[in-house]
Amino acid sequence: MNIRKIAELAGVSVATVSRVFNHPERVLPETRDRVLAITEEYDFTPNWFARNLTLGSTKTIALLIPGIDSDLYRNIISGVETVAGNKGFVVIFCQTRGDAEAEFNFLKIMKSRKVDGIIQVRSLLTPSMAAELQTFNIPRVHIGKNRECGCEMMCYLDYEEAAYRLIHHLSGLGHQSIVLLYDNQGDDITPEIEAGLHRVSRELKRSIRFTAFAGENSAQGGYLAVQRMVQNGDLPDVLVTAGALQAIGALKAARDMNLSIPGDLALASFNDSPVCSVVSPAITCLEMPAAKLGMASARLLFDRIEDDDQDMGVSQEMILQPKLKIRESCGNTTDIFELFD
Template identity: 30%
Template sequence: MATIKDVAAHADVSVATVSHVINNTRYVTPELRQRVLAAMRELDYEPNLVARGLRSNRTNLIALVIPDITNPYFPELARGVQDVANQNDYVMILGNTDRDITQERRILHILSRQRVEGIILNPGGVTAEELLPIQAGGVHIVIFGHQIDHPAFDSVMIDDRQAARDIVTHLISRGHRRIAHLGSSRPNSGRLRYEGYVQALREHGLPVDPALVTEGPWTQRGGYNAMKTLLQRHPLPTAVFAANDLMAIGAMQSVQEAGLRIPDDVAVAGFDNIDQAACVSPSLTTVHQPKYDMGKKLAEILFCRLKKEEPREPQRIILPYTIEIRGST
């Protein structure tokens, strides 16, 4: 394998000149530059990027850390992050925590030791106090979601509480009075969506019945099982608001297996607007999150930090959402 000394000897220049050509650290005449580049090609020389990174404190690596790689919500967001990374000649590393706090801490520890320059994180359990030393060590962190609200960190989100209130209000406008909720207090967005559900009911003088609130994993199986529990209640709910689309799709399967019609017997609404929401039958009414735009905004903020561009104060950006009304309600 050729070394920088081999390139210098082949081009009949000094090692320092080769280094300046590779790193663009000093002016080199066009003639010498071409000789160096030709020597690199002829010897098939590849600069040691790791060593360059150690010297310049740059690795051109960022990381996206998500809680559930199987959730169709995240690929579109990840594409937005990666597109911005590509534009800046960076590589994106993907970490999946499975909503396991031990796994999340392990991934963050490894990423900080591997000298990634920035992390975009959807926290599942780590606290701001755990993240502050990582950022103080030079790894910029941008949060997506509501899990951590701390003035030291940039964050991007939608208003989960208001969006949940709006979609439950839609169900109420359809004449529903016994509206169930499938969700979980973890993650924090689950708590906010539950609060929006409660707010909509109370604004319309409807009781919050604990028997109509069930918790489960934010998965299709979780929604299926939670809905099975609800179908044992009497009288049955006439509508269901699920904390995400996977739970809603699982709930629809359970309703249909019970011989009930959607939306005639039970209306179902979800949250996220993953691609499958428009493909199930009937198509799913849901909250549309701008997933790709969120990924782009998260990455743009991170690269502003990496380039030390304005604004210097951390930003808290709330993106717009829409309610997609479809056949399930």
């Protein structure tokens, strides 16, 4: 069964059958009912590919993301999917695993699949790859602070301001040395943290010692980091982990090694997770608005997809603000701070 036969059986033109599916409001009700009755009788559904080739839209967007193993990425996916769903689009999901080559290939495949737009999370495209995509002609949004991947729109979190707020809090509690455990697979947030730290130092006229090393973004990674610092005999005042799981691992290591948190070592995480409020002591975190990040970037994308000429008149960069959630693990003892005010 195809659209031609349906048209023949209903005694209407192919164009009319097509209108019944795409613009039913433009078809006389009795004609529409006759066509629908026949399609139902013969269990006919329009050929999705053929339909979209004609309409010039496949109602799909692609999301290229390094992984699905962190709360941050999961929430970004959820945010993108929510807005796409609101728009009646489906999302094709491509896991790039932090590999530039894989990302580049996915982009080419997505072009051949005629997606309407693409969102790239933490792109690793080289400038030469980006140059090759110049003629791509598909709207693209980048999630993360990267101007080299050739995306015309960008959406990212203000890590520097986040670091400033966290370190301001730590410094206010009298902490003078900070070690950052960053994610060896994720963004190196060291430059932003250093920038935030310098702002605090300048403002409070205090020097804060800072070092950083990389570790796996897992409980294991956090555990090993504490073990390493203890065995090297250079325990700082505060350990800041990139991920919440690392902080949980650090908490376990501290318990195993009879270290008191926050007495011997203060602990904070650069990413929040529901578990951080459940453990004892509850862990001070930065809450990253990841779902909102996904939603905002999808909206930038759809603005462009829906109206090529729609110049929003504002910068095509959107910056979102993380929120400091002060709990117990850095030495705060005020209940009221836990209300995050």
